[in-house]
């Protein structure tokens with residue numbers, strides 16, 4: 426059966442044409458608009474040297490985030506030592522947010538394409554293994570964990586870690602001497618890959634290089 430709708434006398438529009446028009450109006454137009462307005466990389470996501478920085482703060486007062494305000498003297502570099510597939514910055518930030526990581530905590534997780542922040546810079550976290558030692562890594566350091574997940578590109582993570590470090594040194598008016606390894610505060614081979622491969626000076630040089638560029 427052929428259905429025809431008479432639009433005006435002598436001017437008929439086939440039903441299928443009307444149906445297509447209605448479909449475009451009701452489905453395609455809102456879909457296209459929503460793609461314009463809700464793309465994942467919204468321009469309001471802050472960036473550090475072009476790397477998106479996601480705020481995924483731990484609950485205030487939780488065991489890993491006591492909320493102790495302090496002076497910032499160091500940026501402390503770590504590696505997660507977690508090579509599992511999917512163990513990226515987002516996964517580590519989600520772990521901290523879930524409260525299932527006990528008292529161990531750090532400020533930033535960095536992978537090959539993003540940075541996730543778990544604790545505000547001006548609050549203490551427990552990453553350096555030196556408890557609340559005065560002048561220590563926990564009390565005065567901003568802890569950065571570099572991801573070593575096997576499905577990530579560690580070279581890019583290395584660069585992103587240097588970018589974040591360069592940004593923080595400038596934010597808090599610190600020199601290159603403020604960049605520390607976890608191993609400076611306790612006997613632990615961390616950041617392991619960088620230490621084992623003898624790349625610490627290369628990391629510091631990269632930090633210095635980024636500090637010369639506007640973030």
Ligand SMILES: [Zn+2]
Pocket residue numbers: 502503504552607615616
């Ligand atoms: Zn560490």
